[in-house]
Every structure is written in structure tokens, then in C-alpha cells.
Amino acid sequence: MMSVEDVHTYYGPSHVLHGIDLLLEKGDVISVMGRNGAGKTTLMRTIMGLTPARQGTVGFDGRDITRLKPHDIFRLGIRLVPQGRNVFPKLTVEENLRLALVAQKSADPRSELEKAYDRFPILGQRRQQKVKGLSGGERQMLAIARGLLGKTRILLMDEPSEGLAPLIIRELHDTILEIKTEDITIFLAEQNVKMALSVCDRHYILEKGEIRFTGTTEEMSANKDIMIQTLGVSA
Amino acid sequence: MTVLNGLTMGMVLVLVAGGLSIIFGMLDVLNFAHGSLYMLGGYLGYTLSIATGSFWLALLLAPVGVAMVGFFIEFFTLRPLYGRPPLHHLLLTFGISLIAQNAVKFIWGNDIYSVETPESLTGIVEFLGIAYPTYRLFILLFSIGIAILMWLLITKTRYGIVVRAGTEDIETLEAHGIDTRKVFTGVFILGSALAAIAGAAVAPMRTVYPQMGIDIIIDAFVVVIIGGLGSIRGTVIGALILGQAIQMGAVFLTGFADAAIYIVMAGILLFKPSGLVAESN
Ligand SMILES: Nc1ncnc2c1ncn2[C@@H]1O[C@H](COP(=O)(O)OP(=O)(O)O)[C@@H](O)[C@H]1O
Ligand SMILES: [Mg+2]
Numbered sequence: 001m002m003s004v005e006d007v008h009t010y011y012g013p014s015h016v017l018h019g020i021d022l023l024l025e026k027g028d029v030i031s032v033m034g035r036n037g038a039g040k041t042t043l044m045r046t047i048m049g050l051t052p053a054r055q056g057t058v059g060f061d062g063r064d065i066t067r068l069k070p071h072d073i074f075r076l077g078i079r080l081v082p083q084g085r086n087v088f089p090k091l092t093v094e095e096n097l098r099l100a101l102v103a104q105k106s107a108d109p110r111s112e113l114e115k116a117y118d119r120f121p122i123l124g125q126r127r128q129q130k131v132k133g134l135s136g137g138e139r140q141m142l143a144i145a146r147g148l149l150g151k152t153r154i155l156l157m158d159e160p161s162e163g164l165a166p167l168i169i170r171e172l173h174d175t176i177l178e179i180k181t182e183d184i185t186i187f188l189a190e191q192n193v194k195m196a197l198s199v200c201d202r203h204y205i206l207e208k209g210e211i212r213f214t215g216t217t218e219e220m221s222a223n224k225d226i227m228i229q230t231l232g233v234s235a
Numbered sequence: 236m237t238v239l240n241g242l243t244m245g246m247v248l249v250l251v252a253g254g255l256s257i258i259f260g261m262l263d264v265l266n267f268a269h270g271s272l273y274m275l276g277g278y279l280g281y282t283l284s285i286a287t288g289s290f291w292l293a294l295l296l297a298p299v300g301v302a303m304v305g306f307f308i309e310f311f312t313l314r315p316l317y318g319r320p321p322l323h324h325l326l327l328t329f330g331i332s333l334i335a336q337n338a339v340k341f342i343w344g345n346d347i348y349s350v351e352t353p354e355s356l357t358g359i360v361e362f363l364g365i366a367y368p369t370y371r372l373f374i375l376l377f378s379i380g381i382a383i384l385m386w387l388l389i390t391k392t393r394y395g396i397v398v399r400a401g402t403e404d405i406e407t408l409e410a411h412g413i414d415t416r417k418v419f420t421g422v423f424i425l426g427s428a429l430a431a432i433a434g435a436a437v438a439p440m441r442t443v444y445p446q447m448g449i450d451i452i453i454d455a456f457v458v459v460i461i462g463g464l465g466s467i468r469g470t471v472i473g474a475l476i477l478g479q480a481i482q483m484g485a486v487f488l489t490g491f492a493d494a495a496i497y498i499v500m501a502g503i504l505l506f507k508p509s510g511l512v513a514e515s516n
């Protein structure tokens with residue numbers, strides 16, 4: 001469904017991703033783990049077209065999307081839940097959601113909003129509130145709800161658990177497991193190894209812009225050395 | 236009377252500075268040529284009202300013509316420069332304003348033209364115990380009407396959501412399916428049309444002359460600065476304050492009228508360095 005082949009990404013002169021290869025099949029739930037600065041966000045941005053690869057290709061459904069604009073990539077069904085709960089603070093909850101429906105002409109806004117509020121009732125209660133006043137966990141829910149509106153095929157989640165309280169992380173964990181049952185392919189960037197291992201089936205470990213290790217959850221658990229070496233933790 | 240004049244002046248400034256402010260908030264372009272679009276609105280309005288014999292038709296068509304000019308400016312000159320330092324845009328639009336001013340002198344000459352007030356709006360109306368020129372009252376109500384339309388567009392429609400989101404974070408907007416380049420073009424065209432509406436509407440009151448673009452752009456910049464860069468609400472408040480300052484200055488500081496503008500600006504910036512409605516991010 002999605003393939004990343006020999007991708008090199010730069011910010012100006014600085015070379016950040018050094019030849020990344022990935023494969024996601026439909027329905028996969030896959031993580032990319034790595035320390036701060038490993039290149040997780042850059043990888044997400046490259047797939048989304050925000051910082052296009054200078055070399056290599058990103059393919060989706062057999063089509064080369066490496067140099068498509070982000071808005072065209074969105075229209076293919078690829079959705080980014082950005083790091084840092086990046087929603088629009090001065091818009092209301094509902095306006096943030098409606099924004100993601102502007103480009104989806106075929107979706108029925110009312111029923112899509114209703115689905116989002118069913119999934120996250122707290123957003124329904126706060127639909128008319130400005131996002132400024134929301135807690136970190138609520139903003140994360142909003143960002144995820146926004147990513148699920150309409151025809152989502154791949155959900156790219158960039159460190160959703162970052163900076164959240166343990167209780168909220170547990171909720172987030174359940175939310176992701178629920179999305180997993182809905183035929184949506186998930187690509188999750190995390191530093192929270194426990195979270196990644198408990199929701200994803202296959203994992204990539206990223207270090208200094210290169211893939212160090214790939215394996216299933218069992219293979220990862222059997223290979224504690226690599227986790228201590230690259231992530232500084234054992235799970 | 237002075238207060239009413241100030242209000243009229245302020246509402247006209249809302250139209251001009253409002254476009255300037257949205258363009259700045261979204262495109263990050265400080266559009267020095269915005270005054271030229273206002274000026275073109277005045278000149279086109281003048282020519283069209285003579286050619287068609289109808290002020291109303293001119294008021295409708297002049298903004299359409301200027302919107303087309305706005306499209307060309309955005310599409311062919313600004314677009315290649317997005318992502319560059321703001322100074323590049325400022326120099327570009329400054330250059331465009333010089334070209335526009337000389338083009339106007341070339342086509343229309345150095346003369347001052349007065350546009351005839353439409354028959355139905357000549358004379359004076361009396362209300363609340365004051366006598367006020369009918370045409371000024373028309374401008375006041377007309378600009379309030381346009382401003383309300385703009386407000387509805389921005390607060391109530393999905394285009395408005397897109398524009399407000401764009402003043403916060405262009406990249407996230409683009410990543411949610413919006414072709415932000417198209418939105419930029421649309422916003423610039425709309426801002427151009429608003430400036431031209433103002434220019435064509437005030438022509439019967441203020442005449443049309445080659446310096447008018449420079450005169451208004453300075454006032455509009457002051458409005459945007461005291462209102463807080465990129466804030467729409469701030470721009471409206473700033474325009475209304477400046478309108479009063481200009482009129483009060485003309486009455487009480489005869490000969491130093493322009494000084495009033497800078498006194499007000501300095502006074503406000505002294506207490507609110509980033510403008511009345513400062514952006515938090
Ligand atoms: N806008 C940028 N300009 C230059 N360098 C950047 C930029 N963003 C990130 N980097 C660098 O790229 C590397 C990878 O960063 P990032 O992808 O954010 O890592 P992660 O998300 O895994 O923490 C880091 O060394 C970081 O300093
Ligand atoms: Mg990151």
C-alpha cells in the first residue's frame with residue numbers, strides 16, 4: 001500500500017534521513033521508534049510532502065507521490081496527526097474539524113462530525129469552545145478526530161503520547177486499539193516503547209536517520225540489546 | 236459632526252486596512268502596493284462613471300477591474316517569492332506602487348479629477364439634530380455594510396475558517412487538503428477588490444489624484460500597526476481610532492493634522508508595544 005524506498009531528506013544543507021526503506025500493507029499497524037532527533041518527524045513530513053525527499057521515492061497504491069503537494073497527498077487519504085497536538089488554537093473545536101472536511105467534498109459533514117463526537121464525547125461537549133482552552137489530552141483527541149474524518153486510509157501519528165499524563169496515555173492507547181479494528185492503516189512514531197509495543201505489530205527502529213532494526217513485537221522483545229542500545233530502555 | 240466624519244473616515248480605513256491586514260496575516264506579505272489598488276479603484280471609477288454615465292455601474296465594475304490587476308500581481312510577481320525574507324516582498328510591492336503611480340500619471344495625467352456625486356445622494360440630510368452631507372452618510376453606511384459582509388464571510392463560512400486557520404499556520408492547513416497557493420490568490424484578489432471599492436466610493440468626496448495611493452497606504456499601515464499585526468479585530472478598532480484622530484487633528488491641530496496620526500500611534504505603542512490586539516503566538 002505504501003512504500004518508502006531509499007529516501008534521503010534534507011533541511012537545507014543538513015542531511016537528516018539517510019536512505020530509509022519501509023513497507024506498509026493495508027491494515028498494518030506499524031511503529032517507528034527512536035530517540036529525540038532520530039528523524040521520526042522528518043520521516044512523517046517526508047511522507048506527507050511537507051519536506052519532500054531529495055532522493056528516493058515514496059509510493060502509494062503503486063503511484064509515485066514523492067513530489068506531490070501535501071494537499072494532494074491528503075486527498076489520497078493520507079492523514080498526519082502532527083507532533084505537539086498541532087491544532088488551530090484560535091478556532092473552535094468544531095471549526096478545526098470542519099477544516100479537514102473542506103477538501104473532502106464527498107463526505108457528509110454532519111454525519112462525519114457526529115461520528116467524531118461519538119468517539120470523543122468530550123469534543124462534542126466543547127464543540128463551540130476555542131481550542132486555546134483545551135487540555136493537552138483533549139487537543140490530542142481533537143488532532144486524532146480530525147485525522148479520522150472522511151476517507152482516511154493511512155493515519156500517521158507523530159508521538160501522540162508526548163507530554164501526556166499516564167491516565168490519558170492509557171485512554172490514547174485504547175483509542176488507537178479501537179482505530180486498529182476499523183481497517184485503517186496506522187503508522188505511529190513513538191519514544192514511548194511500551195505504548196508502541198502494545199499497540200503495533202511491527203516496528204522500525206530509527207537512529208540518526210537510518211533504520212537500525214525491523215521486526216515484529218516478539219522479535220523486538222526477544223532482542224532487548226538492540227532496544228537498550230538504540231532507545232536506552234528495555235521493555 | 237467631527238465625530239461622524241471620523242467614523243466615516245474610519246470605516247473607509249477598515250476596508251483598506253482590513254485587506255492589508257488579512258494579506259499580511261496569511262501571505263506574510265506587507266503589501267506596499269495596497270494603496271495603489273485603492274488609487275486604481277478611484278481612477279477606474281472616475282473613467283467608468285464617465286464612460287457608462289452611471290456612478291453605480293462604475294462602483295461595481297472598478298473593483299472587478301482592480302481585482303484582475305490584483306490577480307496578476309499575486310500570480311506573476313508575489314508567487315515566485317513566497318518563502319523569501321519579507322524584505323523581498325516589501326521591495327517588490329514598493330516597486331509596483333511606483334510603477335502604478337507613474338502609469339496613472341501617464342494615462343490620466345497630473346490633474347485632480349472630481350467625480351460627480353450621484354444625483355440621488357446630493358444634498359444634506361438631517362438626523363439627531365445635525366445636518367450631514369447625504370453622500371458622506373452613504374459612504375458610512377455602505378462601508379459598514381461591506382464590513383459586515385466581510386465579517387460574515389470570515390466568521391460564518393468555511394472559506395472564513397480556511398482564512399483564519401491560514402493566519403495561524405499555513406503548513407498545517409496545507410497538510411489538511413487545502414491548496415494554500417489558491418487561497419493566497421483568492422485572499423489577494425479579495426483584498427484588492429476591497430481597496431478598490433473604498434477608492435471608488437470615496438472619489439466623489441475626496442477627488443482622485445496621483446498621490447492618493449501613498450496617502451492612504453500610510454494611514455493603513457498605521458492602522459495595522461496600532462491594531463496589532465495580522466489581527467482583524469485589532470484592525471477594525473485601529474481604523475476607527477485613527478479615523479477619529481485624523482478628523483480631530485484636522486479640526487483642532489490645523490496645519491499639523493498629520494501630526495495627530497503619529498501622536499496617536501506613538502501613544503498607543505508606548506503602552507501596547509505590539510498593538511491593541513496583540514497576537515499571542
Ligand atoms: N526545520 C529543521 N531545520 C533543520 N534541522 C532540523 C529541522 N527539524 C529537525 N531538524 C533536525 O533533524 C534531525 C531529526 O529531527 P526530527 O525529525 O524532528 O527527529 P525526531 O522527530 O525523531 O525527534 C534532528 O537532528 C533535528 O535537529
Ligand atoms: Mg519528532
